[in-house]
Amino acid sequence: xxxxxxxxxxxxxxxxxxxxxxxxxxxxxxxxxxxxxxxxxxxxxxxxxxxxxxxxxxxxxxxxxxxxxxxxxxxxxxxxxxxxxxxxxxxxxxxxxxxxxxxxxxxxxxxxxxxxxxxxxxxxxxxxxxxxxxxxxxxxxxxxxxxxxxxxxxxxxxxxxxxxxxxxxxxxxxxxxxxxxxxxxxxxxxxxxxx
Numbered sequence: 297x298x299x300x301x302x303x304x305x306x307x308x309x310x311x312x313x314x315x316x317x318x319x320x321x322x323x324x325x326x327x328x329x330x331x332x333x334x335x336x337x338x339x340x341x342x343x344x345x346x347x348x349x350x351x352x353x354x355x356x357x358x359x360x361x362x363x364x365x366x367x368x369x370x371x372x373x374x375x376x377x378x379x380x381x382x383x384x385x386x387x388x389x390x391x392x393x394x395x396x397x398x399x400x401x402x403x404x405x406x407x408x409x410x411x412x413x414x415x416x417x418x419x420x421x422x423x424x425x426x427x428x429x430x431x432x433x434x435x436x437x438x439x440x441x442x443x444x445x446x447x448x449x450x451x452x453x454x455x456x457x458x459x460x461x462x463x464x465x466x467x468x469x470x471x472x473x474x475x476x477x478x479x480x481x482x483x484x485x486x487x488x489x490x491x
Contacts, residue, residue: 298338299402305383307367311376312406315451318373319420322412324357328369329410337381337404342396351410362387365405372409374449380405411449419476422491430485436469440481 322328329351334343345352354360356369364382372378382403384390392399434440441463446455457464466472468481484490 299336299400301383301400301402303385307364307383307386308381309368310379310381312379313375313377314373315375318376320373320412320417320449322356322369322372322409323414324366324370326356326412326414327353328356328412329353330369331408331410333406335404335406336397337402342403362403364403368405369407369409372407372412374409374411375451377406377408380407409450410452419479421480423488424491425487425489427485427487430488433483433485434468434481435483437467438469439465439467440484441465442481442484 331345331351332343333341333346335341357366361369362382364386365380367386368378368380368382382405384400384402387401387403388397388399390399392401397403443457443463444455445453445458447453464473468478471478473481480490
């Protein structure tokens with residue numbers, strides 16, 4: 297037996313791994329970056345983003361993906377690993393796809409979500425440690441020196457002032473740093489830790 301399905305089948309998802317801290321999940325119209333291995337139900341591989349050394353980058357719920365993948369990605373967190381099983385009528389149906397996906401094939405995707413965002417998202421600031429007695433907070437036009445660790449939503453570090461053993465020094469609110477950092481530094485106290 298190579299495949300089995302029924303017209304009443306739905307997309308099945310199994311969470312393999314999920315971080316405890318999940319503040320944001322995929323919703324329709326989100327831009328996502330993910331890795332995947334794609335196989336037929338019998339385990340025959342047909343595609344992998346890993347073999348191309350790059351994530352698959354797309355929008356969810358806008359018609360760029362097969363319908364079953366749109367459904368299967370919804371609700372995922374950055375860093376989550378999920379198995380998504382898609383019946384043929386929510387994948388490539390009666391035609392299949394080229395020579396790699398036969399007609400009426402159920403597809404299995406092992407997905408690792410790297411990150412997600414939506415152009416309408418606001419920044420979020422988590423005040424992890426605020427020193428007692430903070431009397432002066434930073435505002436537009438202030439010169440600040442700070443350390444940072446920059447990471448993707450899945451926790452992968454991409455930059456750090458600590459690794460250079462040097463603070464980042466700039467004026468805030470004047471466009472010298474990226475907009476999100478400008479917003480995130482507003483109201484910070486000396487000695488405060490934010491995420």
